[in-house]
Structures are given as structure tokens and as C-alpha cells.
Amino acid sequence: MLQSATETVNEDKQNPTSVNDNLTELQQKFMETAFNFAYNALAVQEVPVGCIFVYNNEILASGRNTVNETHNATRHAEINCIDEVNNFCRSKNLDVKKIFSEIDVYVTVEPCIMCAAALYDLHVRSIIFGCKNDRFGGQTVFNVASVLNPVTEVKNGYRAEEAMNLLKEFYKGTNPSAPLDKVKVKGKKARKPSDEATLKT
Amino acid sequence: MSCPPKKIKLEQNTDNQFYPVLSEEFTEPTPMIDVYIDTVTDPRNISKVVVELNTVLPLPELTHLKRIKGKDVLLFPCNKDTAPDMVCEILKKNNFDISYLKNNVRTMSVAEIAPKTRKQYEVVHKLWPCNFHSNKYVEKLCTNTLFSASEIESHVNYMQVAIDIARFSKDPLSIAGVVVVDPKINSIVAVGFDKRIDNPCQHAVMVAIDNVALTQNGGAWQQVNARLDNQASLDLRGIPDDILDVLKKKYRNLRFGATKFKGKCEIETPSDGPYLCTGYYVYVTREPCVMCAMGLIHSRAKRVFYGTKSENGALGSLCKIHTVKDLNHHYEVFAGLLEDGCKKLKQK
Numbered sequence: 001m002l003q004s005a006t007e008t009v010n011e012d013k014q015n016p017t018s019v020n021d022n023l024t025e026l027q028q029k030f031m032e033t034a035f036n037f038a039y040n041a042l043a044v045q046e047v048p049v050g051c052i053f054v055y056n057n058e059i060l061a062s063g064r065n066t067v068n069e070t071h072n073a074t075r076h077a078e079i080n081c082i083d084e085v086n087n088f089c090r091s092k093n094l095d096v097k098k099i100f101s102e103i104d105v106y107v108t109v110e111p112c113i114m115c116a117a118a119l120y121d122l123h124v125r126s127i128i129f130g131c132k133n134d135r136f137g138g139q140t141v142f143n144v145a146s147v148l149n150p151v152t153e154v155k156n157g158y159r160a161e162e163a164m165n166l167l168k169e170f171y172k173g174t175n176p177s178a179p180l181d182k183v184k185v186k187g188k189k190a191r192k193p194s195d196e197a198t199l200k201t
Numbered sequence: 202m203s204c205p206p207k208k209i210k211l212e213q214n215t216d217n218q219f220y221p222v223l224s225e226e227f228t229e230p231t232p233m234i235d236v237y238i239d240t241v242t243d244p245r246n247i248s249k250v251v252v253e254l255n256t257v258l259p260l261p262e263l264t265h266l267k268r269i270k271g272k273d274v275l276l277f278p279c280n281k282d283t284a285p286d287m288v289c290e291i292l293k294k295n296n297f298d299i300s301y302l303k304n305n306v307r308t309m310s311v312a313e314i315a316p317k318t319r320k321q322y323e324v325v326h327k328l329w330p331c332n333f334h335s336n337k338y339v340e341k342l343c344t345n346t347l348f349s350a351s352e353i354e355s356h357v358n359y360m361q362v363a364i365d366i367a368r369f370s371k372d373p374l375s376i377a378g379v380v381v382v383d384p385k386i387n388s389i390v391a392v393g394f395d396k397r398i399d400n401p402c403q404h405a406v407m408v409a410i411d412n413v414a415l416t417q418n419g420g421a422w423q424q425v426n427a428r429l430d431n432q433a434s435l436d437l438r439g440i441p442d443d444i445l446d447v448l449k450k451k452y453r454n455l456r457f458g459a460t461k462f463k464g465k466c467e468i469e470t471p472s473d474g475p476y477l478c479t480g481y482y483v484y485v486t487r488e489p490c491v492m493c494a495m496g497l498i499h500s501r502a503k504r505v506f507y508g509t510k511s512e513n514g515a516l517g518s519l520c521k522i523h524t525v526k527d528l529n530h531h532y533e534v535f536a537g538l539l540e541d542g543c544k545k546l547k548q549k
């Protein structure tokens with residue numbers, strides 16, 4: 001059973017209640033695929049987030065962050081998957097709205113505010129994510145659901161530690177495309193908000 | 202009630218009356234807290250009482266407040282465990298000589314945090330004296346006096362361009378236009394108009410962000426050939442050819458193109474060269490939605506100007522994404538720029 005977003009988001013990291021037991025074997029397999037894309041992202045020095053869009057138990061789109069590759073900070077795994085589903089629907093002359101409303105999203109990290117809004121606006125059926133996103137999370141940093149009243153069900157916690165470790169691994173290095181003075185060390189406070197630039201998911 | 206006759210001059214001026222969308226910490230009254238106060242028996246003891254109290258009952262959370270107002274002295278904050286009749290006991294327990302006081306304990310509402318604007322200061326200072334460090338920039342924002350006449354004219358001009366761009370939108374039900382400007386060189390870097398009829402994510406802002414990426418050898422939605430303005434060697438890839446032609450004809454005084462993108466190895470000084478939308482101003486005919494507003498935060502835009510409010514707007518209507526404290530980047534937002542012209546677009 002999918003728990004509501006608000007019920008799960010406040011759970012402590014160490015909370016032994018894992019959603020592992022709640023995911024079916026097939027769902028776990030989908031998450032495994034999403035993780036593969038996250039590992040792939042790390043290998044090419046992109047923020048390690050992987051994402052799968054599932055429709056009728058079939059993978060309709062899969063992707064990872066391509067922010068550095070595209071020089072576009074909005075090219076998150078979820079947005080790439082939305083593009084893919086959109087292209088698929090148009091090539092097959094399918095009803096885009098209807099397809100999205102039956103999509104289950106599997107993503108290794110909590111969707112950011114931007115992606116959460118995009119997914120809620122598309123009325124995707126559910127989102128299952130791994131770890132929280134302390135920097136940009138659409139629940140953790142700003143609860144997008146509180147202003148958009150989504151129909152989407154959200155569930156989290158599956159392989160959270162592994163997903164978080166991937167992010168930590170990435171942030172240990174530096175963002176290859178940010179100018180040198182704009183790369184800040186994690187935890188250090190930047191001087192001026194308008195001048196700073198950090199690594200992003 | 203009868204309305205005074207409208208003057209044409211005034212009506213024209215409303216175009217320029219855009220305003221900053223500020224965080225509540227600047228627009229709302231300062232949060233208040235209740236404290237216990239008492240009166241000093243002999244005014245000659247005031248400084249002694251203050252020194253004594255600061256030693257035995259320091260108030261590290263309320264350092265913005267003066268300890269004394271006339272003959273009244275601030276003791277400590279009220280809380281549900283201490284009734285007014287217990288105050289004396291607490292003072293005694295802390296080895297404070299209560300004979301200095303009239304034993305006339307009262308509650309007083311004072312500023313919980315230091316006021317952030319002069320307006321807030323003037324209110325809370327009357328209740329209880331407090332420190333205030335005026336920030337010139339914040340004051341200009343709060344009183345909406347940040348821009349000079351020529352700057353206002355420039356903002357109006359760019360929004361006028363955004364209105365023209367909006368007319369290229371593909372769906373009459375969602376019309377929006379965006380102009381991205383590099384204020385350092387006063388040039389239009391990229392434009393965007395609504396294409397959500399083709400792709401649910403292609404809101405005008407998201408399209409403009411991707412067009413900025415085109416000028417930096419990136420981009421996800423389009424591939425374009427290199428196009429340079431020969432005279433200024435500015436990169437024109439952020440503006441589609443047909444739109445550029447239209448704009449160049451209509452706006453002979455405007456500049457077009459982005460500073461040439463430099464690869465990592467070409468960058469000599471660290472702040473050199475464009476990086477995402479860093480330092481850029483974004484003019485958008487209507488208030489961006491949550492997705493677009495956050496996209497602009499990821500992209501590190503410096504200022505966002507919008508014309509008309511949106512029901513699903515995230516920069517003042519539904520929420521103020523740009524004031525979320527925990528985010529690592531914040532841009533400034535100004536609303537109501539050419540509001541009438543932008544509103545008319547929506548009705549078409």
C-alpha cells in the first residue's frame with residue numbers, strides 16, 4: 001500500500017520501518033534499474049540520480065541527470081523521462097495526458113521542487129523515491145504538495161542509504177562545469193547568495 | 202463614492218509601477234515576545250541594575266533589546282512555567298538584590314528578533330528600545346526606490362519585448378513570453394515562448410532556459426548552428442532566427458546575443474564567462490509556475506521581473522519560492538511590470 005507523502009516524509013532516517021517490505025519484487029526490479037542509471041550518472045560526473053517511468057508494468061522511459069552535458073540546470077532525470085514519454089506518445093499518437101496519469105515514477109532521490117511540480121501537474125499516479133533531497137527536495141525543502149494538491153501518491157525510503165551514499169560520493173568531488181570560484185565545499189556558507197554557485201542536482 | 206477623473210499621465214505611469222516581491226521577514230511586522238519588566242526604585246541605580254542583571258540573568262537571545270526603558274527594566278521572557286508572582290523568587294534565586302526594584306512586575310510585548318526594516322524598527326522601538334542596523338539596499342527594496350528612471354525605462358523596454366515574444370506562443374490558452382538579459386553588456390541573451398502544446402515541460406521559462414544553454418554549447422530541446430553577431434562577436438543561438446529578424450527591425454537600439462561561452466580551460470579569471478543564467482535578468486509576461494520558478498533557481502538567475510500574476514504562480518501567488526531559506530540560491534523578484542499589456546495577452 002502506498003503511504004501518503006506527509007506520513008512518510010517526516011520519518012527519521014534511522015527509522016527501522018523500511019518500505020522494502022512494501023515493494024513487490026517487480027517494483028524492486030524497477031528501482032534496481034533506476035539505480036543503474038544513477039551509477040551511470042556518477043561515472044560520467046553528473047549528479048547521481050536515476051529515474052524510471054513505468055506504464056502498465058513496462059518501462060516507458062529511463063534517464064539520469066544530464067545537467068553538465070546540456071549546460072542546462074533543469075535537465076534532471078525526471079524531466080528527461082517526461083520528454084521521453086512525451087516523444088513516445090506523440091510518435092504513437094497516444095493521449096499524452098492519459099498516459100501520464102497512469103505512470104509510476106521510480107527515482108533514486110526525492111524529486112526536487114521543480115520536478116515534483118512537473119510530476120504533480122502531469123498527475124502521475126505515483127512516485128517512489130530512495131533518499132531525501134536535503135538541498136532541493138519537493139517535500140523536504142519546500143512541500144510542493146501543500147500548494148499544488150496533487151493526486152499523486154508518494155512513497156520513499158527504499159535503498160535510501162545507498163542513494164544518499166551515491167550523492168555523497170559525487171559531492172566529494174567538484175562539479176566539472178562550474179567555474180573554479182563558484183564551486184563551494186559542502187557545508188561552507190557562501191558569502192553572497194546572488195554570487196554563489198554550488199553543485200546541483 | 203465618486204471617482205476623481207483619471208488623468209492620462211497617471212495612467213501611463215502605472216506601467217512603471219512594478220514592485221518587489223519580498224520575503225515576509227521584510228513585509229510582515231516583527232515577531233513579538235512577552236517579557237517581564239519592573240521599575241527601578243531609585244533612578245541613580247539604573248546602571249548598577251543593568252550590569253547586575255546582565256551578569257546574573259543574561260539574555261543572549263534578546264541582545265537586540267536595551268535592558269532599560271526610562272525607569273523600567275527588562276527582566277526575562279515570560280514562559281508558561283513562570284507566573285508573574287514567581288518573578289521575585291526567580292530573581293532572588295539568581296542572587297539579584299530585589300530591593301532595587303519596586304516589585305511592580307508587568308508583562309510587556311517586545312521584538313523577538315532585531316527589526317529588519319526601518320518601518321519595523323519604528324514600530325517596535327516605541328514599545329521597547331532596540332538596536333537596528335539599517336541596510337541601505339533592503340530599505341531601497343522595501344520602499345521600492347531601487348531603480349533610477351533610466352533603469353526603469355530599460356526594464357519596461359525588455360518587458361515590451363517579452364510581450365512581443367509571447368505572441369509566438371503556440372496555444373492561445375497559454376500565452377507567455379520570456380526575455381533573458383545580461384545586464385553586464387545590456388544585451389538580450391535568449392528568448393522563450395510557450396510550447397506546452399508540444400511538450401508539457403515547455404513552458405516559456407523552461408524554453409528560455411534551454412535557449413540560454415544553446416549559447417553555452419548546450420541545450421536539450423534543440424540543436425542550432427553557430428551564429429555570431431559579427432560586429433560584437435556575441436552568440437546569437439539563444440534567439441531563433443525568425444524572432445531575431447522581427448526584433449531587430451522593431452527595436453533598433455537593443456543589443457542581441459550572449460557573451461561567448463568559454464570552456465573550462467579557456468577561463469582565466471574565475472568569474473569569467475557565462476555559467477547557466479548567473480547574473481542574468483529574466484523578464485516573463487506572467488508569474489512563473491512552481492516548476493519554472495525552481496528552474497530559474499537551479500539556473501541561478503539574478504532577478505526575475507514578471508507582468509501579471511498567475512493562479513498557479515510561485516513568486517507571490519501560491520507561494521514565494523525565491524524566499525525559501527534553505528535553498529542555496531535566491532533571486533530577486535519584481536512584479537507588475539507592464540501589467541496591463543501582459544494581462545491583455547492572457548485574454549486573447
Ligand SMILES: [Zn+2]
Binds near residue numbers: 112115
Ligand atoms: Zn529535479
Ligand SMILES: [Zn+2]
Binds near residue numbers: 404489492494
Ligand atoms: Zn511554468
